[in-house]
Amino acid sequence: MKIELKGRRAIVTGSTAGIGRAIAEGLARAGALVVINGRTEARVATALQEIRAVVPDAELTGIAADLSTSEGSAVLVAQAADADILVNNLGTAHPNDFFKQRDSEWLDLFQLNVMSGVRAARHYLPGMVQRGWGRVVFISSESAIMVPKEMIDYGMTKTAQLAVSRGLAELVSGSGVTVNAVLPGPTRSEILGNWMKATALEQGITQDDAEQNFLKTMRPTTLLNRFTSTEEVANMVVYVCSEQASGTTGAALRVDGGVIRAII
Incomplete structure (x- = not known):
């Protein structure tokens, strides 16, 4: 299978390192013009340099913006008005003690892991629907299904992403736009x-x-x-963003190494 995304514009949030960085590289290898996003100019510049070193003909641009805030999200859409592919990868996790966590910590994590993707999808989906083609992917986690006791807040945000992803797939049904979630395991x-x-x-x-x-x-x-490696997760995401994945939408696709004990 040869995945060809030349001419498609992709935005990968939180893509200066880790899974997001691997996804950005994978999409660039497939020919997409990729927008790299991170919180600081330095992190974005380093990621651009690293990807160009391994994909010399990559079409890349970078936007430094903190998407955990509405102001940062506004910076992103001001500099990248349209996208054919949106990968909502931005997120973090911290082991913690449920009984000692403050309300503000829960709300901050929800803003970062969930609302960053909600705001991006709200902006970019209408254009995709109007053009009759688009791909939106939420990077969730096996923790959405098997919520870890040491990170209950994280599990909650990843379950929320599944709800948003499925709901948006229902919202844009029949439009030529697909919305899916990918669930990595320990990576x-x-x-x-x-x-x-x-x-x-x-x-x-x-x-x-x-x-x-x-x-x-x-x-x-x-x-x-x-x-798993970040590249193994990225491989699934790049496929879901491809023309070949046109029949897959509203799905939660696992790259969890079999952690979730379910056959569907």
């Missing part, structure tokens, strides 16, 4: 990768050993028995 992304590195250093073990310990204690239902 060697910037956030989880750094957590595993810190754990390995603290315990005097290798990162591989730290990851195996995490899987055995926190995700024992894994079938893959290893962390």
Whole structure:
């Protein structure tokens, strides 16, 4: 299968590192013009340089904006008015104690993980519908289904993304626009990768050993028995954004290594 996205404009939020960075590179390899987004000019510039180093003919541009706020979202749409592909990847996670969390922490995470995607979809979907083609992808998580007790707030935001994704797919049905969610499992992304590195250093073990310990204690239902790579997640996303995926919409597509014990 050859995925060809030349002429398509793609926006990937939170794409300076990790899964978002891999998705941006994958879309660029397929020929899309890709908008890189991060909070700071320095992070955006570094990501642009890194992708151009491995995809010399990539069509890229960068926008520094904090999409956890309505003001930052306004900056994005002012600099990139239209898109054929929107990947709502921006998000974060922090292990925490449910009983010690403040209301503000819950609300801040909801703004970042959920409302950033809501605001972007609200702006870009009408243009996609008008043109009769578009792809919107929300990067959710297996934690949306198997909510982790150490990050209940995170699980909640990822479940919310599934609700938004399915609802939008219903809203634009029959328009030529598809809306889907992708659910990664434990992945060697910037956030989880750094957590595993810190754990390995603290315990005097290798990162591989730290990851195996995490899987055995926190995700024992894994079938893959290893962390996925950011590229493996990106491969699913690039496919969902392609012409070949025109029959897939309203779906929650798992790249979770079999963590979720369900056959559908």
